[in-house]
Amino acid sequence: MSNDESKVREIRPRNPGFAGIVGEFDLTEAQIRGTDYVGQRPRHGGHASVAGTMPYHVATRDASVPLFEGEYGERLEKVLSRYEDKQAALLPALHLAHEIRGYLSPDTMDQVAERLGIPPAYVRGVATFYTMYNLQPMGRYLIQVCTNISCNLCGGEDVLHAFVEQIGAEVGEVSANGLFTVIEVECLGACGFPTVVQINERFFENVKVDDVPAILERLTAEAALLPA
Amino acid sequence: MAYPYRHPSEVRLLSEHFGNPEARTLKGWEARGGYTALRKSLGMSRGDIVNEVKASGLRGRGGAGFPTGVKWSFMPAYTGKPHYLLCNADESEPGTFKDRELMRWTPHALVEGCLIGAYAINAGHAYIYIRGEFFEAAQIVARAIEEAYAAGYAGKNVMGSGIDLDVTLHLGAGAYICGEETGLMNSLEGRRGEPRVKPPFPAVAGAFGKPSTINNVETLCVVPHLINNGGAWYKQWGTEKSTGTKLFCVSGHVQRPGNYEVPMGFNFKEFIYDMCGGPAPGRTIKAVIPGGSSVPIMTGDELDIGMDYEAMAAAGTMLGCGSVIVMDDTTDIVKQVRRMVDFYAHESCGQCTPCREGTAWAAKILRRIEAGWGNEADLQTLMDISDNMAGKTICVLSDAAAAPITSSIQKFREDYLALIRRGENLAAARIA
16 A cells, blocks of 8 residues: 555544444445446335435426426325325425426415415425425535534534535535535434535535535535536 | 344344345345245134234334334224224434344334234235335335235235235425324325324224224334234343343444344343443533433433333333433533433424423524523523423423433533523623
């Protein structure tokens, strides 16, 4: 092992691709995240029992894309078939709309309300209750830093400030290049790997202040490969 | 074995395959004995399954510790209405991360547990409500459910038994209160996740107004083992009233944070110092929260007790969901309590005045104390607010918010007073 490689191992011992400290195990990032097992999830949602649980692509982010037609329409039909009451499809439908449009505008919420036969005001009430539904456009990457107690004890607030400084926007604002928004969130459920940062649908674990530039670099490089 | 550190004193019942990617697949799970319990239970009567779970003494692993067999026996025999089994995978209690590990390493354990549980309570449909942030774990569980359907282990005519059992994975959208049983039911129904008044209890009118039972992920993962080995087998570990093993999540200022599975009644001090490596060199433990942020805080001297429901209750705290948060002597207790109360204020659904107003008010006072503008009367105000919150609301979020406040003021009063005095000195210097 060269001098540089051993230095890198020292800084981030056995932390493959920000999937967290692996301790006594010898695992790759793909093995930890289970990406091989999960594979490429189909756009029509797969089996009806799980059609409501696709990743949160922030894919098209286009206000004109029809919400529930084609494959997305198929997914919603599958979701509706799993509950005895149409109203129960509201959370999955809002997730779907969020995925297509990038956030929930009043118009989007009204379209969901109409499709499900629920009063628009009720949909507003539900959308504002849950923290994951963004009611304003966000950056392409929503960086959610946990600062609750376990991560707080291990420097979570420093990680938050590092992200804020390096993207050059305040908490909740979109960065100038439109790529990043940083927010502070509550416990993400991976407390043994402080600090936990969720970026869109992916967890980054054991994030230290020194890891922040590398994460932002990686995301910027990825964004360059995605369609605008 | 637990993840990411193993220890020889562990009993690896649920965590045997953590860190083993091969155990995720249906084939890999079956090669390790999976789905034999489902086959066996479909040949048993529902009453017999409930009796095995009762005989095991298994208590709910989501924090309340209610005997699971007793809960299942509350379901009515026949009402003509559909029954539902709900799996609470909305793991949002600060400090808790065991369900995520169970779901991402052993998803089939959960699927099998849900299918057996659904059969036992005469439910045709099991909903797994998973928190929205757990996309990665949800995708793994989704794949596992699809594999189960493809193999005929879920859906119509499960394993040729003539019984229909459906499983649906439902994603939440970011709300701690949806981990409360009736809050979860409201959220599943597409409403704001506001808890309901009980009675009526879930077994009478739960999800969609139908008889429902709700269980934690870890609880359901134990069930296949009880079917395979009989309920009494589970009693070989633990104490008389807290049987079996438990996954404990350790976080904070320890050298080896992670999940560990030990028998109930394991010595807490040995657990933290030996198994988890204790605090960093040169530091001492100031405070420990044994069961997630909703339980009273313990000082570093009170740790020589067993990790079970009774011993923790006798020590003035609670086992809760077994999420151990360790704080060493560099910790600012007031800051951490403030952060916890901020969390509860944020997550309060807002229905009940004592919780909605109390958590917000307590958070404001704590921020003021932390910033150096507190006074001694604030401590009494905080105790009064806590007294007006605990036990006076529809759900126990307000009790959970009151626990860190009252326990930290009782046990770490000097920390508060130091900040208050420092503030008073600074104010005096400013006025002079």
